[in-house]
Amino acid sequence: MRIERKSWNDPVFVATVAPLALVMVAFFLVPLLMTAVLTFQTTQYYRLVWTWDLKIWTEVFSKPHYWTIMLRTVAMALICVVLTVLIAFPAAYALATRLKTFKTQIQILIIFAFLTDAVLKTFGWILILDKNGVANWLLMHLGFPPEMLNLLFTPTGTMIGMVYNLVAYPMFTIYLSLVRIDRDLMLAAYDAGASRIRTFFEVTLPLSRPGLYSGAVLVFVLSLGAFLEPKVLGGGTSPLASELIRQSFETRVNWPLGAALTMVLITIGALMLATCATFALRRPSTGRRPA
Amino acid sequence: MMSQRMRNALVDTTLVGSVVLLLVFFYAPIATLVAFSFTSSRVLTLPIEGFSLQWYGELFNKPDFLPAVLNSAAVATISTLFATVLGTAGAVAWVRYRFRLQGVFRGLTFAPLLFPQLLLGVVMLLWFSVLGSWLGFSTGLVTVIIGHVVYITPFALVVVAVQVYGFDETLEDAARDAGASGWEVFREITFPLLWPGIFSAAIFSFLLSWGNFYVSYSLAGTARTLPIFVYSGIAVGSSPIYPALATVNLVPALLLVIVAEVLRRRALKRQASSIATS
Amino acid sequence: MASPIIDASGIVKDYGTARALHGVSLQIGTGEFVALVGPSGCGKTTLLKILAGFEEPTGGHLQIQGKDMRGVPAASRPTRMVFQKLALFPHKTVAENIGFPLKLQKVGKAEADGRIRAMLDLMHLKPDYLERYPAQLSGGEQQRVALARALVSQPGVLLLDEPMSALDAKLKKSLQAELKKLHRELGTSFVLVTHDLEEAMMLADRICVMRSGHVVQVGTPADIYYRPANMFVAGFIGETNFLPVTASAAGDGMTVVSPLVAAGKTTIASEHVSPSLSAKGTALLVRPETIRFVKGDAAPGEWVLDGHVEEYFIKGASTQYRVRVHGLDNAVILDLPGSIVLPAAVGEAVRIGFDPTQAFLLSE
Amino acid sequence: MASPIIDASGIVKDYGTARALHGVSLQIGTGEFVALVGPSGCGKTTLLKILAGFEEPTGGHLQIQGKDMRGVPAASRPTRMVFQKLALFPHKTVAENIGFPLKLQKVGKAEADGRIRAMLDLMHLKPDYLERYPAQLSGGEQQRVALARALVSQPGVLLLDEPMSALDAKLKKSLQAELKKLHRELGTSFVLVTHDLEEAMMLADRICVMRSGHVVQVGTPADIYYRPANMFVAGFIGETNFLPVTASAAGDGMTVVSPLVAAGKTTIASEHVSPSLSAKGTALLVRPETIRFVKGDAAPGEWVLDGHVEEYFIKGASTQYRVRVHGLDNAVILDLPGSIVLPAAVGEAVRIGFDPTQAFLLSE
Amino acid sequence: SRRDAAAAESLNYMCWEGYNAPSILEPFQKSKDASISIDLITDSAGGFAKLAAGASRDFDLVSSDSPWIQRMGPAGFCRYIDEADFADQFAEFYPQFRAPFAPLAFEGKATGLPTRWGWVGPTVNTKFDKLETWSSYAPVFDSAYKDKICLLDWGDWPIMPLALYAGINPYEELDDAALEEVRKVLRAAFKNTRAIVADLAVAQKGLIDGSFRALIGGGTYATSALRMKGHDYIQSIVPEPKNGLKQGIIWMEATGLIDNGKNSQIAADFLKYIVSPDVAKQLAITEATCNLVPNSKAEALFSEEEKNALQMDYMWTAWDNSQFHTVAPNIDDMLAIWQEELAAR
Ligand SMILES: Nc1ncnc2c1ncn2[C@@H]1O[C@H](COP(=O)(O)OP(=O)(O)OP(=O)(O)O)[C@@H](O)[C@H]1O
Ligand SMILES: Nc1ncnc2c1ncn2[C@@H]1O[C@H](COP(=O)(O)OP(=O)(O)OP(=O)(O)O)[C@@H](O)[C@H]1O
Ligand SMILES: [Mg+2]
Ligand SMILES: [Mg+2]
8 A cells, every 4th residue: 555645745645634633632632631630630529639749649559459341341342352353354254255145134134233222232231131031932932931031230241241332343343344355366365275273364354454453442342341241241340441521520429530440441441452462563464564 | 183164164164153143132131121111010030921012102202212312313413523523534644644743642632432431421521520610511412422532533533543554555545646636535545535534434433432431421411311311210229111212223223134134135136138239 | 188177068158148169179288388369359368267167168068177167166176277357466565476375385484485485586585575464566577476486385276367567578488488488397288378380389378379269270389370270370370461363272272373473373382371261362471580582593483573672670689571572452562681881771672582382281 | 859748867766775777868758658677677657656656756857757766746747647556446347447537537437438338348357247346356457457547548658557457468469469559548657567578679769778777779670679788688689699700890890710610700780789798708699590400411501510400399379499409508599480281390300500600699 | 583682681591400490490481571592410529610611600590509619719610609688488398497597508509599408318119118128228338139230320329328328428528448448339239230320211210010129329310200100109208217317318419500700680580480389389390300399488389299290298207317418528539439330240
């Protein structure tokens, strides 16, 4: 891919970049800075007191449980990335290569599954996963012992919910990458004697990397922010970072703490992504060296 | 050892099966909700007692239901438009351009992804109330849209970037060579070739906006969107009107699936006849 | 053929409602070199893809090495293909592209490296290209990498879809020589799609001429060139002049009469007559290189026509003259050996002559 | 040239650390037809891309129609290009691809349709291809669509990067004739990159020979063929035989002596001597088509060598013989007019002869 | 809507579901020629946070949990009310709610009027457990109830009963030793906890099907609607006092006037309107929840079933055995402990 150098004197370029940059500066950068500023404040009577001290940061760094939750969040996010990608890939691949006829219908069905409110669907999952829910009811009628599955209000329940809500992202990004691969390249690999599986790993998978990576990134960042699933399907007994931040912010009305935890979460997320990026980009993904 | 053909059949079955299973997975909770929406009991326990349509009546009788749907639709449509346009421009700038301050630009357009949305809503509300007291406006649908655009654009950007990556720019060269201006190159070549990505980004944007609760809740003032309607209802104990809502949601999906199938059949027929006559 | 390595019979291929191949039959012997020629869009690539196993034929039978190929995937066939559009892996370096078949065969690193470098030499590619990606090579360089990838693992049947179209003449010559040498040494069968007739004639043992999904003629280069089945083959392979004549059977050969030539009557031996000659519309095929300018007297038995030079092209080794002759719709084409001093100028009146007994008689 | 439409001087182009063009200078006159030839990877495509405005040159100056082209985008240049890799728009049908330049020029629907159909006829494409997408066409059909797209709007300068490499011989001939005709009628300048030397010689007014980023020689086809600047050009353009000789100045021309030939001494006129002749290492360039088998007596002044036939190829219009001669490293190549009855068999002892005064003297 | 444009004044009202019933709002809008826009709270703390972020500028009225209304005074979101202006209303209240009403006062100044109330204690399904079993919170810590306890994740609500069981009065100033006791009792409670849910629907469902044997922290708010639908085997009770410490908690919702500079009279009128007997009756029995109201005159308007659903026969027993839910001085410490113990689970 050819990389174009652009100068800020080029009006067309400015017209492409400036609106987004302005929106983000005006409505995101300022709130972000406000968040950063908040971390140096304290509260009294549920009102902010402008103090500029490090009280909150001392608390954040002295209480290990914040870090336990952050670590748990990152671990859950990584597991979720792996699971969603593993589930999404075959489906995206099938959609791109096999199910040409029903592609549109399947896509519409998937999209509409996501138009239903997430809270509602999570509630639906409770009805399914509960000890005396639909899943166990079906299993019992199939001859399994009663109350066989005990998934509700466990971290597994949380994970089911997260995978459920996020798997569509990698599925679509991977699909986008897959449909662009020139079929001749796969033929060339078969021709060279590669089995279908080998071709997949040598050609299809590397060439679908842009979709794979971006899907993974989306799942990762969204998992970092997951709050509904741990709270509802996880039974609130092993909260993740977002719930921690929500509690600090709402229940405790301790905004500086919530802000500081947010900064910690952003930093951890950014560091993780940066590490993965350097690792992933060591090998170029479309055959052009990163310029 | 398995024969090659059997192995291929196995792979095919696995692949197609994975899509089927995924659809089952996606629709399992929805189907459950649909089943429970016809219960005559108020409490959602198995086995389902009786059959009634009363919850559908109650749903539509809720005075804030239809306004919430309309608000959601308006917010999602407008946010999608902005997020997709900005995200597309951003994706091109991310992947294909090199410019001064690009690192800053990338950071600024990516960071909202990492920002927990419930906090994003509150901090933006903080900022809007400062702005509002300077400029004399209150929060409402417009601030919701701005919030959604900030929150969603990075998603659109990432999705479009997949399509921008590895874009064959000799095609753009060819168009330029044919005398196309920058805009014409975009309209005729870049845009159509990026379209699958842009379209997916638009869909994701719409879904994200449509389903967003926290940003909307913080910034909506007294306006209500569908998720706010659901949330505030469910928080104090749900009745089967919410499962009924899930069912109502499905109707347009099924209609669209049918329309797509009809269109496909018709296109096939047209193609066949045009080949026959030529 | 005793045991053809490839035995295709009645191969039919439809793309949607368009039929690309209408029952193609072709046998290729072990170690044989067959060239596939024909107008663009006649189905050459389609046929190769069916042989390689990328497309399922709609009908017909295909055996390779005596085994039925129905349902046998490309990877399990002893064929290796060079794609018309190259199909180099964009995410692999040149070295990885060439080494890919070796990697699949689990050839040791040292040996693979050696063989990759040998291919690189063979293809006149610089060693520092090894680490480049295909997008960083010129068109011809890419084509050579594609060739190298197909050759490196010494396949049983090599299918080449215009492998040298983007190469310059000198390189093409040298690769043609290498290909011929490889063919002799390896004993593999080659199927070559090419538009370069010289290439086909020089390299192939047999040439298969196709036209809109049908095989029109299969034969040795000399057969195809000197004994074309019909005017299409004749016209397709090299430049032609067709002289309308009336023909009648005469003993072993045919008696032909041309109204254009004064002493225009002669007998043509049966080996110079197309076997598929039909009664109505016969023509005498006179190759441009067999015609000369008649300066002094005509040779005995030579047919002589009067005309004037319409145009000429210096083609290097030869010079092409187009001479307009009264009574003929198309200009007569002559191919004279090239020389610095041209034998005639545009507009000049000339006499041209040829030996009709060396011409070939076929149907229109 | 009075007013060259393209005036490139000292064009340098670096890709990263690799230099693709080392100061290329080339003038192209209005309405001129220039062919660019050279080995694969020598920078032909790069030069075309710089002319078209897709690549910024690293150094040098480029003027088109007298205007400096620095920073002028491709769309504003009067050039139109046919890409080596075609660059057909995959999302547009054939009709939309061809009609694209017209659409940009806001040509009316009816007129555009007419012109698209005219191009389709010109390119021998079936009308029902109009609604197909590029992926549904064969390689050659795609190339014709690309050509049609470039030609449809009758540009000021047409840049063609191997536009006919995937076409069959017959079609190529017919398109070459069309191209020549169009060139005459339109009066636009053509720059053609090609590997087909016959094509270059037949079509071009001037040929520019490049080698690894340098221009080696620019001249008329006859110049290039008969008066090559050095052995590279001679060897690149057509087959060659080089006979080592010692040369010494002799009045108007040069006296040359060959140790291989009995009466091996003759005088070569100055127009048959390369202007850049240097003292050490001179060779006589003898074109294959100027050599004959000497059956009876040698002609007066003819140089005769003894050898035996190593190999021959039937090329159709001509037959190529390779004759091994004692004292020469490479076999001597002869190009004899094709004939059904071959003049000599492999291994046969033959005598070959040529007129040394018609040969060309150049440095090694 | 068209009326918005025509109405003389518009009110922005932040409230819980139930306060927004058309049958409550419509008559007021008609009689006062006002239009009311609603913003529903999904949890009290969230509503507070929203006001704190600047939304208080845009609102006129708020109905939320009493401690949060109480906090809004000193936080500057609610204007203090003069109890004398509301003498007529106080006169109709049960004596327990008459002015000066301490639970809604900050430094002697009233921050709002009480609008609904109930009590918090264990909520149990009498089909599974005898009521006597829950005369103390002890089963919460009994291993026989492992994985059968549900805590309601509503801020401080679930913490308070457990602290009381530990012998700590959370509504008083606590020292480190007392906080350590709270930590221990939370840790012990978490051992048997199956889920901490914020969603009433989930809690109610679990209670009915027996997967939760008791809800802690929900009280009548979580159950009266179920009783209303005929599930009257679900009961919210208040445990016996333990070592002299009352174990129940009285919760209350209140309505306050937001300090947005407008000093709107119509907002104050609405405050009077919402506590009037007819309106109070409607507020008590809503689709989602059913609750007691402070207005004694409303009592006559309830049917027998409604009274049964509201456990009216039990209300003063509960009252007598309960603490009053106000702003606990050490609530932030306790919430921090809650977070910590949850993370350590
Ligand atoms: N993007 C690139 N990066 C690095 N090197 C390049 C790039 N593009 C071309 N080159 C190199 O520049 C040289 C000239 O390339 P160019 O494409 O101009 O050759 P060409 O004369 O058109 O060859 P061909 O006849 O094979 O098409 C080649 O050696 C090629 O490897
Ligand atoms: N995917 C396709 N869909 C429809 N028609 C196709 C498709 N691929 C090829 N064709 C048609 O089938 C015919 C044969 O194509 P094929 O590629 O085999 O030609 P070819 O002989 O290789 O031509 P060329 O020399 O131009 O490469 C052509 O008319 C082409 O238009
Ligand atoms: Mg082809
Ligand atoms: Mg090139």
